[in-house]
Structures are given as structure tokens and as C-alpha cells.
Amino acid sequence: MQKVEDxxxxxxxxxxxxxxxxxxxxxxxxQDQGYRLLAxxxxxxxxxxxxxxxxxxxxxxxxxRLVQHLQSIGLVSRTPDPxxxxxxxxxATDEAREKWRSSxxxxxQQLRNHLSDWDHDDLEAFxxxxxxxxxxxxxxx
Numbered sequence: 116m117q118k119v120e121d122x123x124x125x126x127x128x129x130x131x132x133x134x135x136x137x138x139x140x141x142x143x144x145x146q147d148q149g150y151r152l153l154a155x156x157x158x159x160x161x162x163x164x165x166x167x168x169x170x171x172x173x174x175x176x177x178x179x180r181l182v183q184h185l186q187s188i189g190l191v192s193r194t195p196d197p198x199x200x201x202x203x204x205x206x207a208t209d210e211a212r213e214k215w216r217s218s219x220x221x222x223x224q225q226l227r228n229h230l231s232d233w234d235h236d237d238l239e240a241f242x243x244x245x246x247x248x249x250x251x252x253x254x255x256x
Contacts, residue, residue: 161204
């Protein structure tokens with residue numbers, strides 16, 4: 116069991132390094148929390164800042180500062196929410212979406228290159244085990 120825990124910790128550390136690298140590819144000033152916010156608005160489309168605060172488990176003032184920073188570097192925009200005139204929706208800009216897509220494509224290709232010499236059956240088994248592990252995370256996070 117210790118070997119699994121050690122390797123899982125190493126995998127998480129490397130995944131974190133990849134995300135930091137991806138953030139810097141998207142924009143040199145993009146930090147961890149801003150990356151997470153951008154991920155939400157890219158994957159789930161426009162969101163109110165209050166909703167983003169809940170999803171990211173951050174206070175509203177922090178999200179407001181993050182949105183302001185991301186807007187200043189051209190990664191998000193704010194528009195009035197047509198459902199609630201008092202609120203604004205935060206959306207990823209076209210530039211952010213393009214950089215997100217291209218950085219993801221590049222990292223996926225690097226992963227494929229690293230796994231290219233793996234046996235097909237090993238890849239299938241690994242994929243199955245990763246799915247099995249991921250399906251249990253809802254119980255622990």
C-alpha cells in the first residue's frame with residue numbers, strides 16, 4: 116500500500132507541475148487560482164462571480180480580484196447577466212479559449228509520446244484502474 120501512496124503522491128505532484136506549466140503557456144501572469152477560475156468558465160461557460168466563488172470554494176472578494184486580474188490580462192470578460200440585471204457573467208475570451216485548447220493539445224501530445232512505448236494491454240489496464248480510482252473520488256473529496 117505504501118508504494119501506491121508514494122506513486123500517487125508523485126503523480127499528483129507532477130500533475131500540479133504540468134498545470135503550472137500550462138498556466139504559464141496561457142499567460143505568464145496566470146496563477147493557480149486564476150487558472151482554476153478560467154478552467155470553470157471554459158468548461159462550463161459563463162458564470163456569475165458568486166457561483167464561481169462557491170465552485171472554487173473562495174470568498175467573493177477573492178473571486179472579484181481574480182476576475183479583475185484575468186480581465187486586465189485579456190483572459191475573461193464580464194457582461195450583464197440577462198437573467199439578473201444586478202449580476203454580471205464572467206466568460207473566457209476567444210484568446211483564452213484558443214490558448215487553453217492549444218496548451219491542452221500540446222500537453223496531451225507529450226503524454227501520448229511518453230506512453231507510446233507502452234504495451235496496448237498495459238495501457239488498457241492502466242486506463243481501467245485509473246477510471247476505477249477516479250470513480251471513488253466523489254466519496255473522499
